[in-house]
Every structure is written in C-alpha cells, then in structure tokens.
Amino acid sequence: MNGSEREYPDASAGSFPEPPLSFTDREDREIEVRPYEDGDLESVVAMYVDFDSADRAQGIPPATESRVRDWFDALLDGLNVVAWHGDRAVGHATLVPGDDADHELAIFVHQDYQRAGIGSKLLRGLLGHGGANGVEKVWLTVERWNRAAIGLYESVGFETCSSESFEREMALRL
Template identity: 70%
Template sequence: MSDRGYPDAVADEFPPPPTAFTDREDREVEIRPYEGNEADHETLVEMYDTFDPADRAQGIPPGGEKRIREWLDAILADDCYNVIAWCGDEAAGHATLVPDGDAYELAIFVHQEYQRAGIGTHLIRGLLGHGQANGVRKVWLTVERWNRAAVSLYKKIGFETSDAESFELEMGLRLRADEVAEEPAADGADGGE
C-alpha cells in the first residue's frame, strides 16, 4: 500500500468514554470502552449475528456465526481499541480502531434497530476520544462512495479524503501531533492536552 494522506491540522479533542446520552428515540444510551469482558464479546456476536446483510460494507461484518467470531477475535485483540454503545444490556453499535503500521484503521457499525437516532455520531466521537487518550495519532478508513450518510458523518468529525481514485473513498484524520507529544512541557504552563 502506498503512503496514506492525513490532514495537516490536528483534530479537536474528543470526549473519552464512558459517556451517556438520550438518543432521538428517547432511549438512554451509554458509550463504554470494551475491556476484554467475555459477556460483552458474546453480546457483540449477537449484534452482528442479527445484522442486516444489506448494511455490510467491503465484506464486513461477515455472515454466519463462525466467521463473525473469527473476525471479532481479530478486532477485539489487545492491540485494538473498541467502544460499544449500550442500550440497557443490548449492544446498539460498535466502533473499532485496528492497528496498521503507525496508524489505525477505523470501522463503525450501528445495528438497524438503532440507526438514524444520532448514535453513530456519539459512538465515533467516543472511539476517537478513547484513541486520543491512548496516544493514537493517525486514523484512516475506507467508505463506499454512495454511502452519503457515512461520508458526511466522517467529514463532520474532521476526516479528509486522501484517495478518491478507486471504488471506495479513503479518508484520514490526525488525532494528535506527529512530533514527540509525549514529552511533558518543562514548565507545565501549557496543559492543552
């Protein structure tokens, strides 16, 4: 793969989860990081097992429990960052950052029963807040061109198109500056981060 492009400007600060809100259907929803809990893992299997195949994109989520489990085992690994949108004990949505060299690939899914209620925006902001808090610097994704709702969500968040040459659009976001941002300022005057 060739070098991916990212905006020069660093994105806003996103709120690290847990966060809670009421969606447009008056449901109480909470965004929480996935912390390797087996019950949460099983809840995600259930969410994807009932996921509408019409909402698949570029082969994910895969179909059938066996493939769903293989895929989740890979993206819920310790080196990935995951957040889940909970409505009671049901998973309404899930978003993930999977390592790819010095960057992370992003994907987000909202179950059909919970779409068009504003959950996606909270979910992606929660994921990016979780990533920022853990030192993630660059995030990229691909999205099918016709998926206007997703493209406008990503643009609103601050993603910029980095490759428009193929079937899918590739977009990038800079979450933290590239330089040695880990060094604390000597005088501590600038507590920006």
C-alpha cells in the same frame, strides 16, 4: 494505497470526549458508550449475527456466527467501544493498528438503532478513547455512494485522501 503513502491532514481534528458517555438518542432511548470489556463478547456477537446484510460494507461484518467470531477476535488487538441500550449492544466501533503506526477505523450501528444520532456519539467516543491511548493517525475506507457515512466522517474532521477507487479513503489526525 499503503500507509506510508497516505496523506494525513496537518492539523489535529481536536479533542473528543472520552467514554464512558451517556446520552438520550432521538428516539428517547438511554444509550451508553463504553470501552469494550471481556464480558461484552456475547452481546457484541449477538448484535453482529442479527446485523442487516444490506448494511454490510466491503465484506464486513461477516454473515455467519463462526466467521463473526473469528473476525471480531482479530479486532481485539485494537481499541473498541460499544454502544449499549440497557444490556443490549446496539453499536460498535473499532480502531485496528496497521503496519505504519496508523489505525484503521470502522463503525457499525444495528439497524434498529440507526438514524437516531448514535453513530455520531459512538464515533466521537471512539476517537476520544483512541486519543487517550496515544492513537494519532486514523484512516478508513467508505463506499463512495454512502453519502450518510461520508457526511458523518467529515463532521468529525476526516478528509478525503483518495477517491479514485470504488472506495473513498479518508484520514484524520488526532
């Protein structure tokens, strides 16, 4: 489905907190969410190179370091936020602009830091960062068996706009 056909909710999903944000996760770790900066590259690449291949979705993140670098470089056209535990990057979320004044969203949390509430904060921080930078329409696809991710997206206001394919497509208006 291309962007001009996609149906967005009429109402705004509301406002989201703008990063930097800090919080304590469910494992008592101090986590900070900040907009991506140039000096963050190596830490983020290191997170993705170490990423559990079972957590890959629809071919991303790529499996090898050189392909991770190429892929991540292309994301820098968009808006990016990173979750940090000290100087270790443990999560990353991105909004990549498309052709129809919309942005595609993706979020990844390193396997050592999942199920600790980080994804929810990171997602909200990304939407806050997007809202502050004029993003209005956000969409994503998620594998339809990934109930945890679908629940997370619904919790911030994403609505399903197509579920006929292997992937469920969801959209949100900021």
